Amino acid sequence: MRIAILDDYQNVALGLADWDSLDAEVRVFTEPLADADAVCAALAGFDVVVAMRERTRFPADVLAGLPDLRLLVSTGPVNAAIDVAAARERGIVVCGTGILKYPTVELTWALILAAARNLRTEADSVRAGGWQVGLGVGLHGKTLGLLGLGRLGGEVARIGQAFGMECIAWSANLTAERAAEHGVTAVAKDELFARADVVSVHLVLSARTTALVGAAELALMRPTAILVNTSRGPIVDEAALLDVLRRGTIGGAALDVYDREPLPPEHPLRGLDNALLTPHIGYVVRETYEIFYRDAVENIAAFRAGEPIRVMK
Structure with a gap:
């Protein structure tokens, strides 16, 4: 054999x-x-x-x-x-x-915290001999928007609540009763993108979810909001995301997954300061x-x- x-x-x-x-x-x-x-x-x-x-x-x-x-x-x-x-x-x-499911949940929170507190920039500054270079934002009292409230989304919500965040969620089949079981409020998709300070993706990739997060959804996000994707790259329209990141109309993105993996060396995401990137290590x-x-x-x-x-x- x-x-x-x-x-x-x-x-x-x-x-x-x-x-x-x-x-x-x-x-x-x-x-x-x-x-x-x-x-x-x-x-x-x-x-x-x-x-x-x-x-x-x-x-x-x-x-x-x-x-x-x-x-x-x-x-x-x-x-x-x-x-x-x-x-x-x-x-x-x-x-x-x-x-195991928990490693992806843990990485999701590593990315949320790192993006909120500008950890990559601050760590690079110290390594280069510098010191503080910017202001992070706290999570307490902020709104966490979850695209998907299954086993992963539910665990991410539980940790968000421990940080003192209000948790809202949307998926195609999510009911108010199911969301309430997690202490989460079910909302319409547009409301989630408009209200959330952090949007975290926890959906299964399918024909229905491909490019679910597109230009229209990203345009609803607050200028300080962070998009986090540890699910699958194609759920987010990559061209639309690149556009809002280049224009600075959202606070940033923290990504562990991409349309093409490994991410090509010349990929434009690699050159954006407001994109925190990890190499699909949610389960690694x-x-x-x-x-x-x-x-x-x-x-x-x-x-x-x-x-x-x-x-x-």
């Missing part, structure tokens, strides 16, 4: 699970594969592929170009980058793993990776024994 572990950017996979127990050839790819042709060329001859979340896409045409593939393991329980139906048609089993903590790779090894062993587990439907 030949196993490929994809997109292990930190080169940690082999040390976080007992791959030797599989008695198989294991190859780790630490760099992203550029396109579909590169994926098919690099993975030719592999029986098993372990994909890191949605970093590498497996649409029907890529799956068709991998005739030896028998098992595709995705870290996490779901993966929008895999055409599961097409895999099933080709006899490829697709399995998932467990995941040791505890999550230990679950990912431990479960991946279990999935492969179970598949080899003829009893696949955690199979995606």
